[in-house]
Amino acid sequence: MFAIGLDLGGTKIAAGVVAPDGRVVVSAVRPTPVGGGVPSVLAELAEAAQGVAAQAGLAVGEVEAAGLACPGPVDPATGTVSYAPNLHWRQVPVRELLSARLPWPCVVLNDADAAALGEAHFGAGRGAELMLYLTVSTGIGGGIVRQGELLTGAHGAAGEFGHQVIEPGGPLCRCGRQGCLEALASGTATARRAVERLRQERPSLLQQLAGGDPERITAALVGEAAARGDSLAAEVIAETASYLGIGVANLVAAFDPDRVVIGGGLANLGKRLLDPVRQLVRREVLPPAGERVEIVQATLGAFSGVVGAAWAARGAVSCS
Amino acid sequence: MFAIGLDLGGTKIAAGVVAPDGRVVVSAVRPTPVGGGVPSVLAELAEAAQGVAAQAGLAVGEVEAAGLACPGPVDPATGTVSYAPNLHWRQVPVRELLSARLPWPCVVLNDADAAALGEAHFGAGRGAELMLYLTVSTGIGGGIVRQGELLTGAHGAAGEFGHQVIEPGGPLCRCGRQGCLEALASGTATARRAVERLRQERPSLLQQLAGGDPERITAALVGEAAARGDSLAAEVIAETASYLGIGVANLVAAFDPDRVVIGGGLANLGKRLLDPVRQLVRREVLPPAGERVEIVQATLGAFSGVVGAAWAARGAVSCS
Structure with a gap:
């Protein structure tokens, strides 16, 4: 039915x-x-x-x-x-x-x-024993699925993966903390860092794509500029990937999942975002968790x- | 039996x-x-x-x-x-x-x-729905108990709570990463920071307690000096508590436990360590997780x- x-x-x-x-x-x-x-x-x-x-x-x-x-x-x-x-x-x-x-x-x-x-049931998490899902978009949220069932914590609030501080004293997050993963690696944070760089640095294709209006710069636009060979945009995406890698590595060490699924708008950056995350996790998280976890893009859109x-x-x- | x-x-x-x-x-x-x-x-x-x-x-x-x-x-x-x-x-x-x-x-x-x-069964975690345990001693390790049963992850490696990076580029950890919680808030890290301060700064009761030998400074000795009113030692413990607070807050956001039990040698510092951790978690983790979690000292020694x-x-x- x-x-x-x-x-x-x-x-x-x-x-x-x-x-x-x-x-x-x-x-x-x-x-x-x-x-x-x-x-x-x-x-x-x-x-x-x-x-x-x-x-x-x-x-x-x-x-x-x-x-x-x-x-x-x-x-x-x-x-x-x-x-x-x-x-x-x-x-x-x-x-x-x-x-x-x-x-x-x-x-x-x-x-x-x-x-x-x-x-977990119909997409990139099928068959996983313990799947972590991260949605990277305006903010960063998450969910935990074990043997097909959600783990929601003691008060229904588990999975706030965006609100881990990975840079104390870093940019202010919507939640009030400073240096949360969300304030460093979300779509919003990615666009903000691109605008900051444009103000300080060399010209970029991004200015043209945004019609000269920094307000129109989004993470998707940064991704497009990077795909078209713009080096400033590529650096911004690499920075986002590096922050996201730290966040995912921390979660892999804490949870030891067999699969991490990344969804949300930023997941559309594909390998440009996910390859550096995979490399950082492999390199930095102790075996067996770091060696064996699969980090994949969501498939349900x-x-x-x-x-x-x-x-x-x-x-x-x-x-x- | x-x-x-x-x-x-x-x-x-x-x-x-x-x-x-x-x-x-x-x-x-x-x-x-x-x-x-x-x-x-x-x-x-x-x-x-x-x-x-x-x-x-x-x-x-x-x-x-x-x-x-x-x-x-x-x-x-x-x-x-x-x-x-x-x-x-x-x-x-x-x-x-x-x-x-x-x-x-x-x-x-x-x-x-x-x-x-x-x-979880005989100590400070009794009756919890979802308990996180952290042992803070030479290193920092952990375990997750849900409804009385361990969650060990997909490869038996869950609970590596000490190996979350909370200060990228920070002190080198035994695991090879930089800025892990363990490299900032363990007993070893606490002693190291005390020695560093002694080298740079004003005199402290610690020198006397260690018989003038920095090699003999341990976290327990720093705690003793702090308890006896030494301000340098109190600052070092406050710093440890502040790092530990960030780490615990990150875990509370990710897992939403109803209880966090802190054991290991450093837990013997009692309120001096745990009160700042509790305050940081209450203040910084979104409700309901931050409001409702209990953070308590282990009781089994x-x-x-x-x-x-x-x-x-x-x-x-x-x-x-």
Whole structure:
């Protein structure tokens, strides 16, 4: 039977009808009504779910369950989001609110956890004993999947891999700490470092690609310039990879996973990002963990959260 | 029934007869014959085990099993130690070798994992859902216990909490990386920083306590000087606590434990070490993980590894 996956982001909501084999049969994306508060976000989520079900021509009874991937730590017992700064949410009982609006059993989980589950069951993490997932995009988040099941910690907040300090006194992070991995190796940090270099240094293709406007420089644009041979851009990406390598190496030493899956927008840089990370981990983490871990790019793209949320929803229903 | 716990260190072997309630009934400590190679270490371990059993007046049939806590990652399936630099061991099938010398079923596990199990079942970790254990002594190691069971990673090497880089380009660590937590916050690092300060700065009670010989300065001596009001020593301990706080905060963000237990020699510094760590974690780790985690001192002292190894041995026998 089908399940519906929802992925709530700071700017958009993704929804999909997902088959048991992880295939997204129908999908849709709509903007997040950020200004409207909790009720309007919940209304939009419910509409998105009903919308994709209708688009797929499914009756209520043909959908088993709905799963929502949500920013912030989620209490696994209650489905309450304890803290989601992007949405200005604190202690929002999301599962209860969503269940009241949909005709299906609902499950709520952290968005990076959902993406981790998606990759573990249908993507680059298949067959791993212990998989760490990192999403490297505006921020850096993560999830831990062991023998196919999420490890969410004692309060649903595990996997905050972006908030490890690897450079005390370094750049200020959104979380308030200084020198977090996220403040050094995220897409935002990569763009910021490119802009800083442009101000201080030699000319670069980046100026042209950004139409002379530093505000338009993104990590994707830095990646494009690097791919076209721009040396300043290549240096910035190498720096990002080197920070990310330290962060991943620290996690490999702590968790000893057999696979690390890197997703999010920056993973599209492919080998340029991942090869230096692999080399650093091999070289610096003690055997056997450093020797044997595989570090791979995510394969599900933007819908990993939708696929994982649907998987979690189906699993919760089958269990109960 | 009783079990025997063994704890193999770089300088000494501890052995104990352990009751089901975690009480160490009889114990003994003897030097590790480091120069003699694998066979002589194994012979010594077997003698230590037989010795404590005899001392407790136990017949062979009154001991259920023997557990050995061993440095280095241990393959949980085979009981092979893959890598123990202190002992110059690589791929040593310790369980097989020990079983051949003892009349009891044998279990081998990593030493920090054994101490973690001991604390989780009989010490400061009792009742925790997810406990991280850090031993802060010559080096820094760790173990992860979830719902009473060890998480050892995909290759038996999880919990290398000392080998997270938190200061790139910082002091060289034994592992070859620079700026590892171990190279900044271990007992060895604490003593080293005290010696460096003494060379550069004002006089300190430490010089007197060490009889003028910088070689004799240990972390324990720095702690003693700090307790007696020496400001240089207090600063060194505060610095250690601050590094340790960063490392623990990073782990709390990644794992979201409900309890962190700090053991090893440096834990004897008590509140002077732990209070700044607690404050940093509360202040810097996002809620709910940072708010709700308890950070406590280990309670089993030097025999945590013996107790945990005995517990693991008993558990393995009951399962099979």
